Amino acid sequence: MSWFIARRLLSLAVTLLLATVVIFAVLEIVPGDPARLMLGINATDDAVATLREQLGLNQPVLMRYLSWIAGMFQGDLGHSFTYGSPVAELIGERIVVSLPLALMALAISTAIAIPVGIYAASRRGSATDTAIMAVTQFGIAVPNFWFALLLVYFFAIFLRWVPAGGFAGWDEGIASGFRSLLLPAVALALPQAAILSRVARSAIIEVLGEDFIRTARAKGLTRRAALWRHALRNALIPVVTIMGLQFAFLLAGTIIIENVFYLPGLGRLVYQAITQHDLPVVQGTVLFLVGFVVVTNFLVDITYAWIDPRLRRRGR
Amino acid sequence: AFAAKDNIVLGVALEPPNLDPTSNAAAAIDEVVYANVFEGLTRIGPNGEVLPALAESWDISEDGKVYTFHLHEGVKFHDGTDFNSEDVVFSLDRARGEDSTNAQKGLFKAIESVEAVDPSTVKVTLSSPQGGFLFNMGWGDAVMVAPESAATNNENPVGTGPFKFSKWNKGSSIEIVRNDDYWGDKVALAKAEFRIIPDAAAATSALLAGDVDGFSNFPAPEAVPQFEADPNFALVIGSTEGETILAMNNKKPPFDNLKVRQAISHAIDRQAIIDGAMFGFGTPIGTHFAPHHPAYRADLIDMYPHDVAKAKELLVEAGYADGFKATLKLPPPTYARRGGEIIASQLREVGIDLEIIPLEWKQWLEGPFKAKDFDLTIVSHTEPMDIGIYANPDYYFQYGTDEAKAIMAKLDATTDTEARYKLLGDMQELITKDAVNAYLFELAKIGVWNAKVEGLWTNSPIQANDLTGVKWKD
Amino acid sequence: MALLEVDGLNLSIRGRHILKDVGFAIERGKVTGVVGESGSGKSLTALSIMQLLPHRSDLSGSIRFDGFDIAAASEREMCALRGDDIGMVFQEPMTALNPLKTVGEQVMEGIRLHTGATRKEARERAEAILEHVGLPPSQYALTRFPHELSGGQRQRVVIAMACALRPKLLIADEPTTALDVVVQARILDLLNMLVDENDMALMLISHDLGVVSDMADDIVIMRGGEIVEAGPAIPVLKNRTHPYTRQLAEASTHVPARDPDWRPADGEGKAVVSVSNLVCEYPGRRTGMFTREPPFRAVDDVSFDIGAGEIAGLVGESGCGKSTLGRSLLGLMQPSSGRIEFDGRDVTHPDSETRSEMVEFVQAVFQDPFASFNPRHKAGRLVAEPLFLRRELSAATKRDMALEALENVGMHASDLDKYAHEFSGGQRQRLAIARAVVNQPRLIIADEPVSALDVSIRAQVVDLIVELRERLDLAWLFISHDLSVVRSLCDTVMVMRSGRIVERGSAQQIHDNPREEYTRQLVAAAPDLEAVIARLGDEG
Amino acid sequence: MTDPVMPHMEVGLAPETSLASRLLASRSFATGAIITAVIVAMALVSFGWTPYDVTKIVIADRLKSPSLSHWFGTDHFGRDIFSMIMVGARNSIAVALVAVGIGLAAGVPLGAWAAARRGLVDDALMRFNDLVFAFPSILSAVMITAIFGPGAVNAIIAIGIFNIPVFARVTRGAALSLWPREYVLAARVSGKGAARITVEHILPNIANLLIVQATIQFSLGILAEAGLSYLGLGAQPPMPSWGRMLFEAQTMMAIGPHMAIFPGLAIIVTVLGLNLMGDGLRDALDPRLRGKG
Ligand SMILES: Nc1ncnc2c1ncn2[C@@H]1O[C@H](COP(=O)(O)OP(=O)(O)OP(=O)(O)O)[C@@H](O)[C@H]1O
């Protein structure tokens, strides 16, 4: 197991390292002088030159890359051009919105999809199954921002159950925080739930066709018992894979959803930073998100090993 | 009975880059702190009038060069330090100083010296008389700051106003609370929150859902009818200082050709733009001047009526019988993006094929504004009384003819109101005749707020959300 | 009254009629063998008894188990019956166990379900039964996962599960087909023992008459969803009154006819292939970014010759390296050391020229007739594939050669334009042989070419191999784990174990007089119908 | 923005019955194919004819509800929404199609190469895949379009890049499972090289799979384009795009709900059609998976 983890950790590190190179390289080719961007348009050329010096922009690319990386290890991701505050601090402020949002969405999606998938799989071919699958087809096709609009109109404006957007901060109370995140989480979650329930259903159906299910049934287990005791856990691997991907997707999906609900989250931060060419924020946030995805993948791998004893001993 | 509500949530479209109005031109800063957190010697009232603020009164010397301000006594900054004449000297010297980063240094250009006569008296000497000096001192860029806190006002603004800064959730909201030690009348609101909602749709839903109590500048004119019909909301349409123009690069062919510019001026249909982009909100203008100002030349609007045939004819005369291609760079606001589409469609009628290029503000400032890298662009000039930009050949649309310069120079030296208005009228006529830009409309200020809220400004002589008079009706 | 009486059983799945009027009886304490070729309906008969039929099956007829009408039983009644009174063992031990649960859990599950035993009691019973099937818990802890056991051991677990509650009837559907002969013999012994001890009835399903004849008291022969013949084993097998029974028995013991006068053109004894000290290794598993386990030696210092026109057999248990050896001769993998010579020419590490010449020297036939062909190509193109490097030939010539090859294997011009899936399994294997001979090579390496075939088809293919050897002067390396086929077909036999060739001799000598202990085991384990019948005859 | 959460399928065995007959029998394929055909037809017709000129702004006609003269009503500029949806279909399809094309053109050879060569090439490809998958696709698409400027071409590139590892992975996986097949061994014994085997034996036999994946990616591409356009990063005005139409409709939900409804439905119906077609194709191409998706 530890061997397995070590190996995965190594590949995680390699991916992250490559990611830093890519992020750095992509932003190198962005047009515009960071120093001028930072000082604004009224700045004199002298001031810009001084700042370039201070920022080390005159150093060779490699040096700048290395010092970026070095700073990162000390938790220093540079300062935002627009806000002037440290990028790490900005990320810290924003992640407390985006992470709960993505987690909530994942929880909602899972809570809906798994039971639905199990139900549909156990009644495979029935009218209910067909109906559920039709609904999920629909769910996959709905753009989440459009769905979000409808949600806002119905639940926030018509029923006034939840706010239409915004986020007051967790210090206003956990309940109010969750209320603010509910609609966005649902908007993010439902299309994903549609996908996940299809995956869960097909994974279960696949497992139900395996020999060992027949063996279990030959032991006298009912169809239900065979499903619960033998099929589910085996169907978990594809489901966990998709959940892992979804988590990353949800985190990034906040870019659009946070705009619709004007939530002060990472998604909006990075979107704003990208449109305003706030490079340190873009670099920092993108790297942070990439790190998140990579770590999620790592956790998914660990989960595989936890689910499947065959993976525990010696890697793949 | 319930106690009247004493807090308010106001929506604002843009998040300020920081909270120091003396450091940055961004209107978003003034929208939060002006008159609320920071005060100047004078202030500008709801209708553009100059009112006393930290200076309780002032004397002007005969020659109009020396202003003696008498300060309120017992004024304290939010951090507890006293406000006195030293702070005024500090503030004004800082703003006009060599290494000042003040975005409106022009406001202080005329100042020769600032002296503290005694703790509550300040004497400001100008190098030449300036008609608008008191008005200038009322700008957000001229507010009073303390030496102790000036450096940290970006994040933690410390002023003398009736509200104190409380917290800033980056990307989300800024909160200010009542300053109980305020020198003047206590404000009715205990707390105010500026909720940052950049998206028009989100703004609409936030209002409808009751998340915010109002927008003094509501960004979605198309959504207004639903508020108009709803007795829970007050809809208050006022004027702004925002002349929305189709700016043309006067130095770049073919826009250096007067006939081309005139053709474009004829080709556009202002009312269609106002209706299509602003859903009817806005006043057509024929020149670069606020129509509610007495010096506005209303007749100029008839100089270039919407006339496609005439426009085509002018293009033929200019040698562009087959029309031409050009770009139209658009900053983010709705008026620009929607107006741009309509203008593109209108110019297509006369054979001018525009490629629309949407830009973020930053890119717009760097490109069209700073580097003059554009053919056409749409922007609203929201500074009050800014016709002087036409005397600056270096301004982004690059007009600044000698004739314009001469008029403006004369204006500066004139103090008589009638004469000033006449000169302003001449200037308007000149730029309209030269079709420097195509003048579209004056932005309307669309205020939508809870019908129980009173005291928010109707008009927008400067960009501010002055909350001092705001309270809830029971 | 018999323990199980099946009568007038008809089954259709999705409208396809599969079992037709099937009826037979199984007596208490006796072994009933069910034999038939692939697709004859054996498994579905068993699943009918278990009431575990696939979706949309339509079953009619009566199945009485111990006086109880299974066909009319409710699902709940069946659940009570399954695993308790009727146990079942399936063919594939690799997939029959849930990979995520420990062996102990899986054995205990049925026990607890039917007896309501506590965990502790169930564990004790599970330990006892596992011990009984030859997996003493002291050695094979209950906490092992299925992947930590070998195939044979897994099959023991499955048997333990099925027998844990001493069912009255145990149904075993091809329980040993996926296993080695040696392991197969042990499992069959185990089943025999369990039947004797518990007075259990066993329904043993197999396509191998040899396996069944050795075990069965009664025998049921199926074909195309119908029962051809049923009755006590000895008379059925000895008298072979029904033509199909006879055909089946003869095919199982088929010996191809050889021309006693045939001699290879090159003269006997001249080596076509000569292998010396061949070692083949697979790279070790990766253990880190830069580290690997030591390489795995699949072929270990092997030397042999195959003479012109010789049919050399290569036998050995699964995983001993037979296929690896074959592959290295085909140039599909690089030997680590040693030397391979074709006709005296070194081809161990062929350059591209040598490689293209090798194509005309050695060809291959593989095991799976279904996977051997690109499903998108027609027979003409498939068979002509080895001519690909011979640029000098025109398309027409190639087609003629393909046709000739087809005719050599007994197929016709009309087959040239068919797709692979339009042929039966036997025809496909002929097609594979046609492809191998189209270039008129000197040697064909056949890796388990008949393992996937039914006995009757197997007999035809074996005949074809001998015939082609004589007609085309071919040498064969015939790889198989089935000693009986090897004995009837090959001139010489090599016995391989853990990468080494432990014994080589004439087919007769290996069978009658094995020198090595391992060979002896192999021979003893191989079911041999002739011998069984002979023995039965003596007894009865 | 390729949401990678679609299940991949394994390579199927040779179809035993005619593909056409199985496709025709599949209800979901038929429905999907009809929907897709209608949308594609709309897009094609829009090149030659639309009921109204989509670039012409007629303020007097704005925000008309659906009627006989304007089937889907008009937008805030008085443009005919039905015409805009027709032209928008062209835009969506073009972007998604080219993006899938990029994925196929680059991903398939990469995947096939990795499977054929194994070893280092394979490792490098897997690293590359890991890397691309580590970047949340929406994020990178936003980054690419924002940096290189909004517009259909950059949207295509942004979406296309994410199709590369998807196709590379599918191709590699399927090709790896085919390489040990006996017919490939037979081809190797016949002296054929890796490239030739890939072209003759591997690619034709994974074509089905690629077609199904392409359908899925195509529908994801449509959604992705809509998302980018919604953010203003897709095709620029006056070229209508479904995502931007939705963006513009947002604030007019109360006065012109049809502005939001029709483009939204257009996206849903198109994606639905493609997904149904993909499901039907998969079922028909690989009977073992029937009813699983
Ligand atoms: N799940 C199923 N659905 C439809 N047809 C099936 C199914 N399982 C088997 N069949 C068909 O029923 C027939 C009998 O199958 P069965 O599995 O009983 O054969 P078998 O005698 O056990 O063969 P083998 O020796 O290959 O296991 C075959 O023609 C097969 O194609």
Ligand SMILES: Nc1ncnc2c1ncn2[C@@H]1O[C@H](COP(=O)(O)OP(=O)(O)OP(=O)(O)O)[C@@H](O)[C@H]1O
């Ligand atoms: N590609 C490979 N990589 C690593 N090890 C392998 C590989 N192929 C086979 N082996 C190992 O080499 C040994 C010999 O394999 P080989 O396929 O030659 O056996 P075999 O005698 O043909 O068995 P079977 O009768 O099951 O076909 C086995 O232990 C197997 O696990």
Ligand SMILES: [Mg+2]
């Ligand atoms: Mg069977």
Ligand SMILES: [Mg+2]
């Ligand atoms: Mg083998």
